[in-house]
Amino acid sequence: MIIRPASDRALYLVFGEEISPAMHAAVGRATRALEGVRGLRNLHPGYASVLVDFDPSLLTHAAAEALIREALDRHAGDPAPEPRQVEIPVVYGGEHGPDLGDVARHTGLSERDVVERHAAAEYFVYFVGFSTCFPYLGGLPAELATPRLAAPRKQVPAGSVAIGGAQAGVYPLASPGGWRLIGRTPLSLFDSAATPPPRLRMGDRVRFLPIPEARF
Amino acid sequence: MNRVHVALPGFLTTVQDPGRFGWAHYGISASGAADPFAFRAANLLAGNAGNAPALEMTLVGGEFVFEQAATVVVAGADLASPVPLWQPVEIAAGAVLRFGAARAGARCYLAVRGGFDVPLVMGSASVHVMTGVGGRPLRKGDVLAVGDAAVRRPRPPARGLEQYWGGGELRVTEGPQARLFGEELYAAEYTVREESNRMGIRLQGPALPAPPGGMISEGVALGAVQAPPDGQPIVLFVEHQTSGGYPKPANVVSADFRLLGQLRPRDRVRFRRITMESAEVLLREQERWLLRL
Numbered sequence: 001m002i003i004r005p006a007s008d009r010a011l012y013l014v015f016g017e018e019i020s021p022a023m024h025a026a027v028g029r030a031t032r033a034l035e036g037v038r039g040l041r042n043l044h045p046g047y048a049s050v051l052v053d054f055d056p057s058l059l060t061h062a063a064a065e066a067l068i069r070e071a072l073d074r075h076a077g078d079p080a081p082e083p084r085q086v087e088i089p090v091v092y093g094g095e096h097g098p099d100l101g102d103v104a105r106h107t108g109l110s111e112r113d114v115v116e117r118h119a120a121a122e123y124f125v126y127f128v129g130f131s132t133c134f135p136y137l138g139g140l141p142a143e144l145a146t147p148r149l150a151a152p153r154k155q156v157p158a159g160s161v162a163i164g165g166a167q168a169g170v171y172p173l174a175s176p177g178g179w180r181l182i183g184r185t186p187l188s189l190f191d192s193a194a195t196p197p198p199r200l201r202m203g204d205r206v207r208f209l210p211i212p213e214a215r216f
Numbered sequence: 217m218n219r220v221h222v223a224l225p226g227f228l229t230t231v232q233d234p235g236r237f238g239w240a241h242y243g244i245s246a247s248g249a250a251d252p253f254a255f256r257a258a259n260l261l262a263g264n265a266g267n268a269p270a271l272e273m274t275l276v277g278g279e280f281v282f283e284q285a286a287t288v289v290v291a292g293a294d295l296a297s298p299v300p301l302w303q304p305v306e307i308a309a310g311a312v313l314r315f316g317a318a319r320a321g322a323r324c325y326l327a328v329r330g331g332f333d334v335p336l337v338m339g340s341a342s343v344h345v346m347t348g349v350g351g352r353p354l355r356k357g358d359v360l361a362v363g364d365a366a367v368r369r370p371r372p373p374a375r376g377l378e379q380y381w382g383g384g385e386l387r388v389t390e391g392p393q394a395r396l397f398g399e400e401l402y403a404a405e406y407t408v409r410e411e412s413n414r415m416g417i418r419l420q421g422p423a424l425p426a427p428p429g430g431m432i433s434e435g436v437a438l439g440a441v442q443a444p445p446d447g448q449p450i451v452l453f454v455e456h457q458t459s460g461g462y463p464k465p466a467n468v469v470s471a472d473f474r475l476l477g478q479l480r481p482r483d484r485v486r487f488r489r490i491t492m493e494s495a496e497v498l499l500r501e502q503e504r505w506l507l508r509l
Contacts, residue, residue, distance in 0.1 A: 004392070005389070005492060006391070006392055006435075006437045006440075006467065007389060007391075007437040007438070007439055007440065007467035007468075007469075007470075008389055008467075008469050008470050008492055008495035008496055008499065009437070009438075009470050010437040010438075010467075012392060012434070012435070017432070018432070019432055031241050035238075035241070036238075041237040041238065041246070042237050042238065042239070042240035042241075042245075042246060043240055043241045043435075044240045044241065044434075044435025044436065044437075044458050044459055045241050045435060045459075046432065046433050046434035046435050046459050047432045047433055047434070048432060048434075049434045049435065050435060051434065051435025051436065051437060053237075053240070053246075053437060053438070056470055056496070056499055057499075057503060060496065061492065127241070127459065128241070128242055128243040128458075129243050129433065129435070129457065129458045129459030129460075130243070130433075130457045130458070130459060130460065131346060131415060131455075131456075131457035131458075132243070132346070132347065133242065133243030133244065133347070134243065136433070173347065190347070192347065192348045192349055195338055196239055196242040196244065196338065197242075197244070197347070197349060198242055198243055198244075201242060202241060
């Protein structure tokens with residue numbers, strides 16, 4: 001692990017450069033170890049790094065780094081928690097998944113095959129981020145990878161289930177977006193009255209369950 | 217209990233505090249006052265703790281009616297303020313504080329002695345406009361309760377305040393991908409674009425050359441200067457995304473966050489690189505000024 005400054009109140013813990021379950025495990029371990037440490041205000045996990053935002057009125061870079069190393073050592077042996085299993089019902093295709101046809105054409109599969117393979121896979125949440133608590137899902141079957149749209153949509157409806165390159169995701173809130181939309185879930189993935197509001201969290205295991213349009 | 221009625225909300229008025237920390241790994245950035253210096257000064261001058269909830273008005277202020285007498289402090293941008301800024305002002309029962317369009321700067325804070333007593337959401341009163349966490353911008357007819365959380369007497373008017381609105385020089389430290397960029401960011405003036413908001417300050421100027429190769433998404437810091445594919449820099453602001461995949465040549469220093477909070481469309485800025493040590497010294501000086509209030 002390398003520690004390097006990000007700003008005068010933040011630093012990066014860098015575990016590597018690639019997207020892999022091993023990196024995810026390291027990022028998860030560090031995030032759990034640092035949660036609630038006094039003086040550290042926010043943890044921003046990525047695929048292979050964690051950005052740690054600290055309180056500059058309490059800590060210098062050197063002090064923050066020492067605090068972080070100490071907390072990581074203290075929790076080095078902690079077992080990983082059992083992942084939560086989350087099932088997401090999805091209406092595939094039609095008006096809810098306007099890009100399903102494009103994904104089928106690009107992958108050379110039938111629409112039905114795309115849906116079957118997408119729904120058969122188990123996904124996990126690498127991390128939740130971007131601007132709308134977007135869950136970055138690993139586990140998309142390689143044959144379903146489809147490039148993003150050349151021009152992003154101005155508005156993607158909340159609950160849209162999407163493919164962006166080799167990644168899978170779900171839009172918790174309506175927002176602009178360039179991923180291919182293959183379906184939509186009626187499940188609310190963001191409840192601003194809940195603590196925390198996003199339903200999907202880092203480390204969760206996710207499965208998609210096809211449902212008929214009538215159940216949307 | 218004293219209450220404040222919102223007769224007019226203004227363009228965008230929200231309840232803010234220093235921000236909601238501890239939720240970035242759930243995808244929720246801290247939010248908080250866009251000009252943390254003016255916000256804190258307003259509270260300290262009112263005799264509050266520095267983090268008491270206060271109102272943040274943007275570009276065009278609102279109109280507020282106080283049921284009972286109160287001590288208020290207005291600080292930050294001058295939105296045609298009905299009372300002098302940067303000092304405690306006694307107002308009478310039934311008084312109406314009516315603000316207008318900004319004469320200078322973008323954001324103005326209205327603190328009341330005792331603080332605004334609003335429910336905390338996940339530990340903070342701050343409204344995160346993008347996600348709706350913590351509430352929504354004020355509307356006509358909203359009523360806010362005044363709290364009793366003052367911690368000391370109101371202070372004398374602030375002295376020796378330097379003007380920091382209207383753009384100018386933004387000091388930065390090197391960002392995580394600084395080595396992928398040359399000196400372009402420091403060579404030109406950039407103009408603040410209309411699309412700027414609490415998520416990001418979008419700039420227009422000579423395009424930064426796109427570095428070769430892609431990068432995987434990583435966490436991003438408040439004040440990060442991001443270079444998207446079109447090369448027009450975006451400074452990530454209080455409601456910034458928690459992660460992103462664009463390279464970041466620089467990061468605005470904490471002591472200049474107050475300048476970011478006062479930028480308005482068409483203001484011009486330049487970037488100047490300083491060392492991490494200088495950035496820490498600047499922040500300490502700013503803290504000392506606030507603690508002298």
